[in-house]
Amino acid sequence: xxxxxxxxxxxxxxxxxxxxxxxxxxxxxxxxxxxxxxxxxxxxxxxxxxxxxxxxxxxxxxxxxxxxxxxxxxxxxxxxxxxxxxxxxxxxxxxxxxxxxxxxxxxxxxxxxxxxxxxxxxxxxxxxxxxxxxxxxxxxxxxxxxxxxxxxxxxxxxxxxxxxxxxxxxxxxxxxxxxxxxxxxxxxxxxxxxxxxxxxxxxxxxxxxxxxxxxxxxxxxxxxxxxxxxxxxxxxxxxxxxxxxxxxxxxxxxxxxxxxxxxxxxxxxxxxxxxxxxxxxxxxxxxxxxxxxxxxxxxxxxxxxxxxxxxxxxxxxxxxxxxxxxxxxxxxxxxxxxxxxxxxxxxxxxxxxxxxxxxxxxxxxxxxxxxxxxxxxxxxxxxxxxx
Amino acid sequence: xxxxxxxxxxxxxxxxxxxxxxxxxxxxxxxxxxxxxxxxxxxxxxxxxxxxxxxxxxxxxxxxxxxxxxxxxxxxxxxxxxxxxxxxxxxxxxxxxxxxxxxxxxxxxxxxxxxxxxxxxxxxxxxxxxxxxxxxxxxxxxx
Numbered sequence: 001x002x003x004x005x006x007x008x009x010x011x012x013x014x015x016x017x018x019x020x021x022x023x024x025x026x027x028x029x030x031x032x033x034x035x036x037x038x039x040x041x042x043x044x045x046x047x048x049x050x051x052x053x054x055x056x057x058x059x060x061x062x063x064x065x066x067x068x069x070x071x072x073x074x075x076x077x078x079x080x081x082x083x084x085x086x087x088x089x090x091x092x093x094x095x096x097x098x099x100x101x102x103x104x105x106x107x108x109x110x111x112x113x114x115x116x117x118x119x120x121x122x123x124x125x126x127x128x129x130x131x132x133x134x135x136x137x138x139x140x141x142x143x144x145x146x147x148x149x150x151x152x153x154x155x156x157x158x159x160x161x162x163x164x165x166x167x168x169x170x171x172x173x174x175x176x177x178x179x180x181x182x183x184x185x186x187x188x189x190x191x192x193x194x195x196x197x198x199x200x201x202x203x204x205x206x207x208x209x210x211x212x213x214x215x216x217x218x219x220x221x222x223x224x225x226x227x228x229x230x231x232x233x234x235x236x237x238x239x240x241x242x243x244x245x246x247x248x249x250x251x252x253x254x255x256x257x258x259x260x261x262x263x264x265x266x267x268x269x270x271x272x273x274x275x276x277x278x279x280x281x282x283x284x285x286x287x288x289x290x291x292x293x294x295x296x297x298x299x300x301x302x303x304x305x306x307x308x309x310x311x312x313x314x315x316x317x318x319x320x321x322x323x324x325x326x327x328x329x330x331x332x333x334x335x336x337x338x339x340x341x342x343x344x345x346x347x348x349x350x351x352x353x354x355x356x357x358x359x360x361x362x363x364x365x366x367x368x369x370x371x372x373x374x375x376x377x378x379x380x381x382x383x384x385x386x387x
Numbered sequence: 388x389x390x391x392x393x394x395x396x397x398x399x400x401x402x403x404x405x406x407x408x409x410x411x412x413x414x415x416x417x418x419x420x421x422x423x424x425x426x427x428x429x430x431x432x433x434x435x436x437x438x439x440x441x442x443x444x445x446x447x448x449x450x451x452x453x454x455x456x457x458x459x460x461x462x463x464x465x466x467x468x469x470x471x472x473x474x475x476x477x478x479x480x481x482x483x484x485x486x487x488x489x490x491x492x493x494x495x496x497x498x499x500x501x502x503x504x505x506x507x508x509x510x511x512x513x514x515x516x517x518x519x520x521x522x523x524x525x526x527x528x529x530x
Contacts, residue, residue: 157398
């Protein structure tokens with residue numbers, strides 16, 4: 001193929017012996033596993049953010065969401081080199097000639113449609129995930145689109161596996177250099193051998209892990225030169241949404257701030273000094289964000305269950321948490337009963353030995369074990385026992 | 388065959404559920420579909436042809452011993468560059484939150500590129516010492 005030879009290529013123009021089911025099925029296997037990991041950890045995150053799930057989200061282990069969401073995002077990065085190599089190995093098929101006979105043509109078109117859905121949904125999932133991690137928002141609502149896309153991608157992937165199962169089994173059952181399943185033209189030796197390509201893809205996946213995982217694995221911070229956060233921040237903790245962005249400046253630091261506890265028409269009003277006068281407890285719990293970064297901190301504050309006893313919260317009742325924040329989707333959240341009743345759940349007044357920074361939720365914030373960061377509501381002003 | 392049909396049916400159901408979610412809950416369907424189509428076009432029309440041009444036009448012009456190292460490092464650095472676009476572009480960086488995107492990402496990326504070039508160099512020298520030469524001798528000057 002010379003530069004002067006400008007025309008749409010045909011499948012048999014692609015002569016590299018890397019364009020082989022032997023390579024595609026191996027990279028495809030890793031990619032399939034990675035997609036499954038992303039899908040399952042994504043379901044966990046969706047479950048954790050569902051206000052009223054059928055099965056309550058567990059409060060233990062405290063590091064559970066930190067682990068699953070960190071894995072979700074790091075695996076998403078890993079999927080990029082895997083998907084690029086996978087698509088490259090099968091790229092010639094894009095230019096394959098469809099069969100003439102109608103039944104075969106129908107099947108071919110159906111398969112191509114399913115591949116189109118798979119590729120479109122896969123690229124969409126990775127692209128939206130990558131930009132969400134840096135908090136750059138596309139012109140649509142991220143969470144429902146990414147969630148719907150996940151089902152479409154995984155569905156199309158399962159269909160693809162079903163269609164290709166005989167080829168996959170045949171390819172994986174043979175040596176990677178076996179040519180029995182190859183197109184007759186795909187014989188050209190290139191710069192990389194098949195094993196070389198597979199190893200290089202593995203290295204690219206490893207680099208993606210090392211370069212990003214420091215956002216959630218503290219001892220990798222210095223290595224992860226492309227991680228979205230260093231883990232630094234006020235009081236040794238990064239901030240997801242600042243006080244300014246949440247529109248609480250002048251409200252959260254107002255001298256007349258009060259916290260109101262509400263249950264069945266009864267209201268108890270507390271100042272920050274009242275809260276400080278209550279028995280204080282210390283817990284070491286992570287902040288683990290949907291964006292995949294996380295950091296552990298030592299929090300001091302009032303146990304949620306003790307606090308709500310002041311308005312006789314009945315056992316099993318959820319609590320609606322209202323924040324002072326005037327901007328953002330999480331001004332009101334539901335703290336489910338199992339979190340309220342976990343002794344580790346605090347209305348925190350201090351972190352790492354210092355009064356909460358305004359950006360960390362001063363005057364007080366929710367901190368509970370095994371919860372997405374977006375639900376660890378900051379600048380709390382009202383706790384209403386749901387009835 | 389029955390097993391494959393069953394697996395396929397499960398996949399179709401999952402995909403349809405996703406499509407239903409998309410239609411039901413995303414009132415901003417048009418930008419979503421534009422992103423989907425844009426992603427496919429960007430890959431099939433830009434990224435894949437670029438990779439192919441690199442393989443067909445650039446690699447064969449390198450000294451023989453450097454081709455494998457260059458291809459391997461190009462794959463690693465190329466994929467890093469693709470997924471690093473949002474951090475390199477500083478997409479989402481805001482003045483009120485200095486804890487987000489708080490590294491010099493171009494420096495980190497540049498470091499990876501330098502490391503990659505060093506790998507190409509050392510690997511090429513090692514290959515030359517091991518006596519790797521173009522068997523076709525199409526480019527005789529690679530020593």
